[in-house]
Amino acid sequence: MSAVVVFIDQTDVSGGAGDADALSKSNQELLTLARLAGEPVAAVAGEVSDGLAAALGEAGVARVFASNQEELTSYLVAPKADFLAQVATAAGASTVLVGNNSEGKEIAARVGIALDAGVISDAVGLTVADGVLSVQKSVLAGEYTVEASATTAIAVVAVKSNSVHAEPAAAPATAAVEPFTAEFGPASLGARIVERTPKPDTGRPELGDARIVVAGGRGVDGNFGPVEELADVLGAAIGASRAATDAGWIEHSAQVGQTGKTVSPQLYISVGISGAIQQKAGMQTSKVIVAVNKDAESPVFEIADFGIVGDLFEVLPQATAEIRRRRA
Numbered sequence: 001m002s003a004v005v006v007f008i009d010q011t012d013v014s015g016g017a018g019d020a021d022a023l024s025k026s027n028q029e030l031l032t033l034a035r036l037a038g039e040p041v042a043a044v045a046g047e048v049s050d051g052l053a054a055a056l057g058e059a060g061v062a063r064v065f066a067s068n069q070e071e072l073t074s075y076l077v078a079p080k081a082d083f084l085a086q087v088a089t090a091a092g093a094s095t096v097l098v099g100n101n102s103e104g105k106e107i108a109a110r111v112g113i114a115l116d117a118g119v120i121s122d123a124v125g126l127t128v129a130d131g132v133l134s135v136q137k138s139v140l141a142g143e144y145t146v147e148a149s150a151t152t153a154i155a156v157v158a159v160k161s162n163s164v165h166a167e168p169a170a171a172p173a174t175a176a177v178e179p180f181t182a183e184f185g186p187a188s189l190g191a192r193i194v195e196r197t198p199k200p201d202t203g204r205p206e207l208g209d210a211r212i213v214v215a216g217g218r219g220v221d222g223n224f225g226p227v228e229e230l231a232d233v234l235g236a237a238i239g240a241s242r243a244a245t246d247a248g249w250i251e252h253s254a255q256v257g258q259t260g261k262t263v264s265p266q267l268y269i270s271v272g273i274s275g276a277i278q279q280k281a282g283m284q285t286s287k288v289i290v291a292v293n294k295d296a297e298s299p300v301f302e303i304a305d306f307g308i309v310g311d312l313f314e315v316l317p318q319a320t321a322e323i324r325r326r327r328a
């Protein structure tokens with residue numbers, strides 16, 4: 001079986017955010033797909049704790065290449081791409097998988113150039129037939145899916161989170177960790193990180209991993225207070241439409257949609273969002289969609305399982321108060 005190298009970035013986790021002993025949900029999804037395409041191999045930037053090695057073994061990974069070199073955390077993404085490309089060569093990879101976030105897509109492009117490999121982004125699935133890897137790629141804001149195959153010896157694929165259900169391996173492995181020293185050329189060390197400002201901890205779950213998301217749009221008119229209160233009473237993450245992030249009412253990392261995050265929670269509460277095609281692209285696979293909008297003709301009601309036509313500033317506080325009352 002050919003090696004499928006999955007990039008696992010633990011550099012943030014080593015800095016204190018996240019769980020150093022666990023695989024994130026999106027990394028579990030990448031490894032689930034890697035097992036479909038061949039033999040999963042992990043390329044870990046950062047430390048591999050005993051807990052992480054055990055989690056990798058449960059995901060069917062027997063070989064782990066790990067580097068904790070200072071360049072991986074002190075520069076922008078180029079050294080991570082060098083590390084991943086060099087691991088792919090060392091492992092004899094046929095496929096390289098990365099997350100489809102903005103950093104992952106830049107890494108994919110750089111690895112593609114380094115390995116002279118075809119790059120496929122926005123992937124939502126993989127299949128292998130007669131030894132040929134075929135990638136399902138979401139296009140036109142999720143309205144269409146196309147099949148794509150790399151014509152090169154190696155394929156680099158950036159996979160959207162929440163595209164597959166993460167499963168543990170049917171046959172767990174014992175992960176052997178091999179220290180790896182990557183070489184970094186001067187061009188890769190061209191942009192050094194000079195300062196880091198940690199994101200304040202909101203205590204809310206990660207948007208991509210949350211079971212419940214409450215998302216606000218232009219309708220909140222600059223006031224995310226009612227959205228935050230409902231989110232907190234439900235233990236939910238907060239999302240937003242691009243209109244809300246572009247207005248500066250909430251950080252860009254909260255954006256859901258074609259050019260933001262793809263989420264697939266059990267419950268997505270859409271508040272003051274019209275449901276444009278680019279917003280739908282990031283949330284339409286949610287299990288249950290509840291929409292609150294004062295315009296009964298709003299397109300969001302076409303995809304909502306439950307709709308409330310009303311002013312969010314009246315509806316949300318009532319919902320929050322009622323949930324609190326029932327929980328008490």
Ligand code: FAD
Binds near residue numbers: 261
């Ligand atoms: P609007 O469309 O203005 O809708 C606001 C809604 O709030 C209306 O339906 C209104 O009835 C309702 N409302 C107003 N006041 C209240 C109130 N008091 N109570 C209840 N309801 C109220 N958008 C994204 O979201 N994510 C993306 O990733 C994204 N990517 C894009 C990529 C490209 C290339 C392009 C061209 C666009 C992209 N967009 C994206 C923008 C998208 O087309 C829409 O413009 C955007 O989603 C609109 O945001 P909205 O629904 O919050 O605002």
